[in-house]
Amino acid sequence: MKLIDTHSHIYSEAFNEDIAEAIQRAKDANVGQILLPNIDSESIEPMLNLVRDYPGYCLPMMGLHPTSVKENYQEELLICEKWLNEEGFIAIGEIGIDLYWDKTFLKEQQFVFEQQLNWAVEKELPVVIHARDSFSEIFEVLESFRLKSLQGVFHSFTGNLEQANKAIEMGFLLGLNGILTFKNSGLDRVVKEIGMKHLILETDSPYLAPIPKRGKRNESAYVAYVAEKLAEIHNLSLDEVAEATSRNAKKLFRI
Template sequence: MTLTDTHTHLYSKAFDKDRDEVIQNALQQNIKRFFIPAIDSETTHAMYALEKAYPENMFLMMGLHPTSVQPDTYHKELQHVENQFKERQFYAVGEIGIDLYWDKNTLGIQQEAFHRQIELAKAYQLPIVIHCREAFDEVFEVLEQHKGDDLYGIFHCFTGTYEQALQAISCNMHLGIGGVVTFKNGKIDQFLNQIDLKHIVLETDSPYLTPKPFRGKRNESAYLTYIAEKISELYNLTLEQIAEITTANSKKVFGI
């Protein structure tokens, strides 16, 4: 059995004291594939170091996170992203998107960065990994403009409605399901089993969004098993079946 964490920030400073232990714990839980999203240029070196330490398990993305899209620096940051793609291989453009939780004033430049990085993904024939927080309408507005066979990827940390799930799927997006599915107020557990499992991938977003029973503490990739167990409960399938299907889905998205 192989589980895949399609979104984990294992390079985060939150793991500086015990990163190897955290990764070994996950490997022992049959979580053997880790897809690593970028934030901005300040995280690039740490991502590369992580890949070097675990070359068989870590698969890197490159992109500019919407909360890092700032007026004075975003042009330089986007250039950094484009330069990295010229130098080496990545498995997705991510995480990219729109976040209106922290700053609504940057919506215009967030949209510009999102458009530009979608075009980059198309140029390299890669998936995108979308960050969306309090911005479903704005994200879908951008996606609809780029809709086509060459646009595909993952709607990371999906927390929307059933209708929004169908809209994401219509844009060739898989739904990244994480700790929120275990929350009492998460709501997605109320309709998720109406979505064909072929559209679902698993993720932790560690060190964030820790599932029950560890909610409120630092998240880690080993906790993907709690998310997978919840999914197996919702779909009335075994954990092994969930692992097999969702890992196959991740291979379809990332090409590896």
């Protein structure tokens, strides 16, 4: 069973000089597919170009990232909606609420998040949720969707055990990346208490490179280090981790 990097911005400018080599390194590292979340209108073209260059291997999502919610959020939403109606996407993402950098547009972030959740329900697509310093605010919005068969993943999960169980109880998976390998993150203790059926792997490339690559540009090949750490935590073989997490990803994203 191959690994699946369920969250990678490998279409970003960080890979302008060596994208073909980065894709090959991912394949060499037993990565079977790379899932691409969108950020805003500026990232759509490079993302779709990569999808066209690697059909079936790189799979796109569509959404408006919370840190891109500014004064022009209505225009950005219309662009996302237009693309959703014209092309095939595997998920609505990356969406959510981010209060780490700036709280100025909290109300707008909440509105945009809810609007995109509605799209997901209408189109029967999973959602990929970005939650940074915002679990309470996100759970509050999600409460109104409990009866609407909404599914998805809390990507780059960094919450505590209570928040993990809350997300799972609401029908969501947890996305694990390089943070799991950081010695002082404490995430390993949380993940140890979570069953494998609730977990998927990601990189969030080019960010959050795992140990032993921390501080360098992250790339999809490095999802293997996250898999190795998860295998250590749950006392499983790497093949067992690949099988479980890839099965979870395939089911969620219908790939």
